[in-house]
Amino acid sequence: MVRKMLTKSSVIGLNTYTSDARYLGKVVDFGVDLQNPSNVTIIVEGKDKRYVVPVSYIKAVGDIIILAENAPLDELAESKPSTQVSTQPTTTVTTATPATVSTPSYPTTRVQQPIQQPSTQPVIPRCPTCGTALIYYPQYGKWYCPRCRKYTEVPPAVLSRVPRCPTCGNYLSYIEQYQKWYCYKCGKYVNV
Ligand SMILES: [Zn+2]
Ligand SMILES: [Zn+2]
Structure with a gap:
């Protein structure tokens, strides 16, 4: 061979x-x-x-x-290498994808709804440390925790749902002992 x-x-x-x-x-x-x-x-x-x-x-x-x-x-x-042409329809699919992505944005709207519904109900601002209902002092424009004996901040989301006095417009304070809202400016209980 x-x-x-x-x-x-x-x-x-x-x-x-x-x-x-x-x-x-x-x-x-x-x-x-x-x-x-x-x-x-x-x-x-x-x-x-x-x-x-x-x-x-x-x-x-x-x-x-x-x-x-x-x-x-x-x-x-x-x-x-001629198979590169087939990538063009893939690009069209990618363009369609953001439309599909925008659909899951609905849950965000759904989350907002439960927040809106209780917003009609008054929210009691509470101390982030001990959970006690805070007292609003209109003369200082501050929230005070009688238990911790200190001033504290109330988040805007909570603040927007705190009922106000119909007479003076200041925030009301919730008196847990009587389960009533009290205006420290007018010195009276207010029905909420
Ligand atoms: Zn406290
Ligand atoms: Zn008042």
Whole structure:
């Protein structure tokens, strides 16, 4: 058996078949893996794929090339760069995605509703430390915790729901002992 020397000119243009006689494509080039120079490949250009086939998978070379049975064609196949066109419809899908994203913004509206409903009900400002109902002193414009004996801030969300005195317009203080609202400016209880 004569040892055959594989040259570029001897293989380029040859039709390549798999071991089960399936036509793969034409050899268009020769390649050498720089990481592994002993791995010489032939580039087979098929109809819609190109195959980078190590020469070790070549079973026979004559007028045609026949590949070995164990040639992992799926692994060796490379998709042609022409498939880039298919990314355009994908962009259209991406544009449609923000519309789908905006739909979950409904729960935000739903969250706001329960807040609006109790807003008609008075809210008792309480001390963030001990939970005691705070006293509003109109002369200082401040909220005071009688238990902690200190002034404290009331969050605006709570403040907007604190009932006001119909006479003077100041915030009312909730007297837990009597379960009534009291105006420290007018010095009287107010029905809320
Ligand atoms: Zn307190
Ligand atoms: Zn008042």
